[in-house]
Amino acid sequence: MALKCVCIGGCWKTHQSGAANFQPGNSGLIMNMRYDLEKCRKWECCYLGALAQKAANPIEDDKKPAVTGADSSGSITGVQENESKGLINLLPKPLSALDLSSSPSDGSKVQVAYQGQPGAYSEEAALKAFPNCEPVPFDEFEAAFRAVELWIVDKAILPIENSVNGSIHRNYDLLLRHRLHIVGEVQLQVDHCLLGLPGVRKEELNYVISHPQALAQCEGMLDDLGVTKVGSPDTAGAAQKVSLEGRRDTGAIASSRAAKLYGLDILKERIQDNDENITRFLILAREPIIPGTDGLYKTSIVFSLEAGPGLLFKALAVFSLRNIGLTKIESRPLKQCPLRIVDDSNEGSFKYFDYLFYIDFEASMADPRAQYALGHLQEYARFIRVLGCYPIHTSRNS
Structure with missing residues (x-):
């Protein structure tokens, strides 16, 4: 039997x-x-x-290849560049799996791991779920999972599906590979903004950088502008790149929060093709919650x-x-x-x-x-x- x-x-x-x-x-x-x-x-x-061997074996990466198109020429120099770099240097840097240690949190504030740079939509979701939390950025979803397992942070938040692009298969695979528990969910309205250096008009742009999914979600507006789309690992990272390189002909698609963090102007708001662009996030913890009947x-x-x-x-x-x-x-x-x-x-x-x-x-x-x-x-x-x-x-x- x-x-x-x-x-x-x-x-x-x-x-x-x-x-x-x-x-x-x-x-x-x-x-x-x-x-x-x-x-x-x-x-x-x-x-x-x-x-039995799954935790020790790598899972195939589902990342999409980035689209190339912009060169590195045309950087501006001076006070504006130095101020932008100084502001960015104050932001927390995303950690990698190699940066993780076993030092516990002091417990003074809930620490929530997310993938991406400060200003990412995942950080917004973390702040929506836990308004007083300390968001901790990581460069990969895998590192965020491990940070919870190793008691570096208290919880992790990760996107699992989007109303336009569908499921995020990579994170389904990681849910099975790791022994964390889903303890909550949060839905976030994603409003993409076109960002550029201060004083730049959107008609001056020749290149727009963002995550491939964000580029696809704003395809109509980008086609109207006639710009070249350039792939980036995440939306907030694209905003950071534009701020650091100082290219007036290059913009980014990211959140309004990213614009504030990286000193960029919002050239146009709500540029997504579908206004009802919603991402569902899962909240993960080391221990399950005890469910009730109410x-x-x-x-x-x-x-x-x-x-x-x-x-x-x-x-x-x-x-x-x-x-x-x-x-x-x-x-x-x-x-x-x-x-x-x-x-x-x-x-x-x-x-x-x-x-x-x-x-x-x-x-x-x-x-x-x-x-x-x-x-x-x-x-x-x-x-x-x-x-x-x-x-x-x-x-x-x-």
Whole structure:
């Protein structure tokens, strides 16, 4: 009889197929596997032997190549350049994975890691979620994850999907690779601004620098200007580059906050093609929150399925049968062993992809319906992990 393993933040005990170990009742969350964090740390999941090495193996990078186009000539000198560099030198520098140490925070203020330079939209999201926090910039998403794991910062915030560009697959992969927990979400209205050096008019620009997604989201305005698009790792970094290089023919697409930080003029506001440009961010922490039954909660899980026809339909039906709404489903190829080989005496052998499925559903883990649904899902899944249960963010303006 096949063994199965279900994870919640850490892991649930391995047991025999079909013997779902859930006992919800009137007292709310009554499961043999409760939120016992000490036990969760001791139990480790087996993903057909493949995921045991996942934390030690690199994940493919999904970054897009930058578009080139501008040269480095035409820099201005003098007081304006020196003042800009002096201002930028006061800003915190993004850390890399090599910069991380094990020194704990003094706890005087919540420290929130984000990817990018000061002035990035992720920093805005951190300040929206925690108005009195200390945002800590990192040069990569991976470094932000590790900073939380090593107790350098208290939490991390990362973008997971955008209403225009869709899901950010890199961060889905990192959610599985690392053992952090989703403890919240925040939605941010993204308003792109065209920035330039003080006194420059937008008609003078020949080049515009920004993240490739920001360039794509403002394609209409950029085409009207007839400028060359230049890729950058992030929007705030593009604003910093324009400020440091001092080129009057080069602008940047970034936030209004970035304009203030780097001493640039806002040449035009809200330049995105789609006014309703919203990014959803996840808040990550070392420990899960204990969900309640009051208020609206969302639970995020990841699972893979056994072989067989109709299993994805059956897996999703376990939620519908209990009147639980799904708000998100995302599939990612299983990177450790993406191909499944099937032998058939009549057709020969062929290969097809194995997938991981990421699901968000509207129910608290304290809700017996969610417990029964996961117990039912276990009949079809080879692997289940609960990534987090957290309050639903109902408005991007709150």
